[in-house]
Amino acid sequence: MRAWVHGLCIAAGIAAPVALTFWFTSDYGPRSKAHYAAVEESQATPKEVVMAFEKMGIDERRPKEAVERYFSPDVIDHDPNVAGDRQSIIDHLSALDWDKAGPTRTIKHVIAEGDMVAVHHHLVRQPGTKGIAAVDMFRVKEGKIVEHWSVLQPLPETSPNRHGAF
Structure with missing residues (x-):
């Protein structure tokens, strides 16, 4: 040869x-990188999924991207301030004034059990106000948030409770 x-x-x-x-x-x-990212997200624990949403959607002020990435397309939302679907969540979060001071929040507790995650936080929507004690509950399935509930409690200017809301 x-x-x-x-x-x-x-x-x-x-x-x-x-x-x-x-x-x-x-x-x-x-x-590809997209393949590995999808596999990694589907293997994340429910708490990791919710905390990733909280970080991107609230802390990094990218609510549209966070909802599209971490919420199921057929999510059920029980928050009375939205229509109950994914687009209404995007619309509601996007309407918040993210460019200025915007809402701030301090996470106080995170509780996860099975597919449920509860986030207890202090939410201040208007700077200079006391804000709200809030609990957001999420149900996660296969790496996506499939259901959400909100419980909001306005904080009074004065309170006889010596322990405070948090």
């Missing part, structure tokens, strides 16, 4: 596995 045929066979034998490796690990192949 000729030397160039041997050289071509050796090059093909080296190039084929390298090409396949690049294909399977590239952004275009079946094991």
